[in-house]
Amino acid sequence: MTDQCICCGSPTEPGLCRWHRVCISCSYESGKLDSHINEEIDPDTFDEQLREVGLIQLRTNNFKQLLEQIVQYTPHGSTLLDVGCAHGWFLGVVHKTLKAEGIEPDRAIYERTLKDGFKVRYGYFPQDLNPSDVYDVIIFNDVIEHIPDINHTLASSKKHLNNNGLLVLNLPDSNGIFYRLSKILYYLGIHSFFNRLWQSQMPSPHVHYFNSNNLMMLLHKTGFKVKKYGRLESIVLRGLYERISYARTNTRILNTLIYIFVACFLPVLRLLPSDIIYIIATKD
Numbered sequence: 001m002t003d004q005c006i007c008c009g010s011p012t013e014p015g016l017c018r019w020h021r022v023c024i025s026c027s028y029e030s031g032k033l034d035s036h037i038n039e040e041i042d043p044d045t046f047d048e049q050l051r052e053v054g055l056i057q058l059r060t061n062n063f064k065q066l067l068e069q070i071v072q073y074t075p076h077g078s079t080l081l082d083v084g085c086a087h088g089w090f091l092g093v094v095h096k097t098l099k100a101e102g103i104e105p106d107r108a109i110y111e112r113t114l115k116d117g118f119k120v121r122y123g124y125f126p127q128d129l130n131p132s133d134v135y136d137v138i139i140f141n142d143v144i145e146h147i148p149d150i151n152h153t154l155a156s157s158k159k160h161l162n163n164n165g166l167l168v169l170n171l172p173d174s175n176g177i178f179y180r181l182s183k184i185l186y187y188l189g190i191h192s193f194f195n196r197l198w199q200s201q202m203p204s205p206h207v208h209y210f211n212s213n214n215l216m217m218l219l220h221k222t223g224f225k226v227k228k229y230g231r232l233e234s235i236v237l238r239g240l241y242e243r244i245s246y247a248r249t250n251t252r253i254l255n256t257l258i259y260i261f262v263a264c265f266l267p268v269l270r271l272l273p274s275d276i277i278y279i280i281a282t283k284d
Helices: 048-070 089-094 107-115 150-159 177-187 192-197 212-221 240-245 252-269
Strands: 012-014 020-023 029-031 079-083 099-104 120-122 135-141 161-172 224-232 276-283
Touching (some): 048 089, 048 135, 048 240, 048 276, 089 099, 150 161, 161 212, 177 192, 212 276, 240 252
Parallel strands (some): 079 135, 135 161
Antiparallel strands (some): 161 276, 224 276
16 A cells, blocks of 8 residues: 555545555555465355355456447457456356457366366466467456555566556446445445455455546556446345355344345435446557
8 A cells, every 4th residue: 555646646644544545636545455266265254155255246247248348349259358357257148249268376276266167377476477378458447446456467468468458447336325334334334345345354355435527547557548438237136145145244133134124225326326346448
């Protein structure tokens, strides 16, 4: 975490807690949180199986929408790299349309995804790619916000993209209704929701929180031209309780109350800004 905003260059200021900072000028937020990928995780604090059940329907729906957007800018059969491909859900959606492969740093998840038949390599982007590896599309699905040196990652994406290649980012939005609500609750003394959205106790926490404006500012600064941006759905009922429960920071009673609240107000929540945005950009 730096005291200078990576988007606009302004000084950042202390945020809601000791690890949180905000840029008053452009609203970029950063978090000084450490990654623990490939370290043994206490099953009493994190349940990967519940996480899968809670997210697969939402992610699959959103990945189908992303594919519809991608093929507007690149032809069928184009090559694609899914950075941090996890269980291969995106690869499963696009494999009939694009020549897709993934790269995944969590060894246990990588081995499982490989066994499921997807083309995936173990390691980190970009250091575990070959210098000659180039793609028509590089996508970061809920990944870019976890990467500390984001400027290096974006510069490396340019090097590994073909001349007309696409960079696609799919990530949480600081202007989303749930993130804004989490900050209100934090001021009221309820910290768990805010900490959960930053994934502060999980193996790979967030270290950035962007909105569409400051993210586009960062992309322009690093040599990308934004083609399109929009929002993706952030809540579906199927798997919602498991999604609420997979990080075992709350009691079952509280998880149930949260589920009931969200389920009852879902029609209203869908009218408010979603907590997920996507951006499609090309090399400028």
